Amino acid sequence: MRSHNASVIANLAFGRPAGVSRSDLARESGLSASTVSAIVADLMGAELLTSSHLARSSGGRPPIVLRFNTKRNHIIGIELGVSHVSVVLSDLAGEVVWRNRVEWYMPEDPPGTLRLIGALVDEARARPEATGELLGLGLAVPCPVDALTPDRLSPRLFPAWSEVRLAAQLHHRVGVRVFVDNDANCGAIAEFYVGAGVDIPDFTFIKVATGVGAGHMVQSHVYRGFSGIAGEIGHTTVDPKGRPCRCGLRGCLEAEIGSGAIVEKALEAIAAGRESALAEVAGLTLADIVAAAERGDALALELIHDAGAHLGVGVANLLNLMNPARVIIGGRLAEAGDLLLEPLRESLRARALWTSVERADVVISSLGEEQIAIGAAALVLRAALADLSLFWGSEAAVPPVSAPVARLWRNGGVGHP
Numbered sequence: 001m002r003s004h005n006a007s008v009i010a011n012l013a014f015g016r017p018a019g020v021s022r023s024d025l026a027r028e029s030g031l032s033a034s035t036v037s038a039i040v041a042d043l044m045g046a047e048l049l050t051s052s053h054l055a056r057s058s059g060g061r062p063p064i065v066l067r068f069n070t071k072r073n074h075i076i077g078i079e080l081g082v083s084h085v086s087v088v089l090s091d092l093a094g095e096v097v098w099r100n101r102v103e104w105y106m107p108e109d110p111p112g113t114l115r116l117i118g119a120l121v122d123e124a125r126a127r128p129e130a131t132g133e134l135l136g137l138g139l140a141v142p143c144p145v146d147a148l149t150p151d152r153l154s155p156r157l158f159p160a161w162s163e164v165r166l167a168a169q170l171h172h173r174v175g176v177r178v179f180v181d182n183d184a185n186c187g188a189i190a191e192f193y194v195g196a197g198v199d200i201p202d203f204t205f206i207k208v209a210t211g212v213g214a215g216h217m218v219q220s221h222v223y224r225g226f227s228g229i230a231g232e233i234g235h236t237t238v239d240p241k242g243r244p245c246r247c248g249l250r251g252c253l254e255a256e257i258g259s260g261a262i263v264e265k266a267l268e269a270i271a272a273g274r275e276s277a278l279a280e281v282a283g284l285t286l287a288d289i290v291a292a293a294e295r296g297d298a299l300a301l302e303l304i305h306d307a308g309a310h311l312g313v314g315v316a317n318l319l320n321l322m323n324p325a326r327v328i329i330g331g332r333l334a335e336a337g338d339l340l341l342e343p344l345r346e347s348l349r350a351r352a353l354w355t356s357v358e359r360a361d362v363v364i365s366s367l368g369e370e371q372i373a374i375g376a377a378a379l380v381l382r383a384a385l386a387d388l389s390l391f392w393g394s395e396a397a398v399p400p401v402s403a404p405v406a407r408l409w410r411n412g413g414v415g416h417p
C-alpha cells in the first residue's frame with residue numbers, strides 16, 4: 001500500500017510542473033497529512049522530489065513547493081522503423097534534449113540492427129545533456145506486439161527475426177530495462193504526454209506511413225485487445241473493389257493510402273501519360289508527392305485528395321466503433337496538412353449520420369518525425385510512474401524485460417510494466 005500511495009503522490013507531483021504543496025497533495029490524494037509527509041520525505045530522500053520556498057507573499061512563513069525532479073534520470077526512446085532508426089534522449093518531463101536518425105533497412109539484418117541500436121544508445125548516454133542515470137530504454141517496433149511473445153517481432157512480417165529475442169538481447173547489451181510497444185501505440189502515448197492528446201482520456205492516433213496503424217487511448221490506457229494487436233486499422237476495407245494488399249485482401253486502407261500505394265498510383269498515372277512535375281523526379285517518394293501538391297501540381301493534389309477521402313472512410317468507421325473525442329493523424333502523409341484534412345472531413349461529412357462522426361475532432365499531429373521515438377521514451381516514464389521501484393534500480397526485484405506489458409496494462413492497472 002505504501003508503494004502504491006508513493007506512486008500516487010509522485011504522479012500528482014509529476015502532473016504539476018509548477019509545483020505543489022504538501023497540503024495540495026493530501027487534498028488531491030485523499031491521504032492523511034502525516035502519510036503524505038512521510039512519503040514526501042522518502043521521495044525527497046530518493047531525490048525524486050525537490051523542494052523550494054516560494055517568494056514571501058503577505059508575511060508569515062513562505063510556503064514550500066515540491067517539484068518532481070525531471071533531471072534525476074534520463075530516458076532513451078528508439079523507433080525501429082523498417083527503413084530507419086530514430087533515437088531521442090529525453091529528461092523525465094518527456095522533453096527531448098538530443099536526437100539522431102539513421103537510415104537503415106532492418107528486415108534482413110537482425111545482428112547489424114542490434115549493433116546499431118547499441119551504438120546509438122552509447123552515443124546518447126555519453127551526451128552532456130544526459131543527466132543522472134539511464135532509467136530505461138523504450139523501443140517502438142513496426143509491427144503488432146503480441147501479448148504472448150512481446151519480445152519477438154512478428155515472424156510473419158519479419159521472418160529473419162523469428163529467433164531474435166529483441167528486448168532481452170538489448171537488455172543484455174545496455175544493462176537497463178527495455179520496454180517494447182508497437183509504433184502506433186507509442187505515437188498515441190507521445191500524444192497523451194506531450195501532444196494533441198494531453199488531458200484527453202479517449203482518443204485515437206493514426207500513423208500513416210509505409211503502413212497504416214492506430215493506437216487507441218481508452219480511459220487514459222492504451223487499448224490492446226485480447227492479444228495485443230488492436231488497432232490494425234490499415235487492413236480494414238475502405239474499397240471492396242480496390243487495390244490488392246500485401247495481406248492478401250483487397251482495398252485495405254493501407255493498400256490505398258500507404259506511402260508505397262500513393263507512389264505506385266503516381267507512377268501508374270505518369271505511365272498512362274498524365275502530365276506532372278512528378279515525372280521528372282527520380283526515385284519518387286511520398287515526400288516528393290506532398291511537396292509537389294504544396295506547389296499546386298494537379299496530379300499530386302489529386303493523389304493527396306484521394307488519400308484524404310479514403311482515410312475519411314476509415315476514420316468514419318473508427319468513430320462509430322470507438323467514439324474517441326479526437327482523432328490525431330501522424331506519419332509521413334500527415335505532412336500534407338490541410339490538403340489531406342479537407343477531403344478527409346468532406347468524406348466524414350458525407351457519413352455524418354451518427355453523433356460520433358458529427359462531433360469528431362480530427363487534427364494533424366504536431367510532434368514531427370521523432371514522435372514515435374518520443375512515445376517509446378514515454379513508455380519508460382509511464383512504467384516508472386506506475387511502479388517507482390524502477391527508479392530505485394532494483395534489478396533483482398524486477399524482470400529485465402517488459403514481457404507482460406500488454407497483459408498487465410490490459411488488466412486495468414496504471415501501466416505496470
Ligand SMILES: [Zn+2]
Pocket residue numbers: 234235236245246247248249250252254255
Ligand atoms: Zn491488407
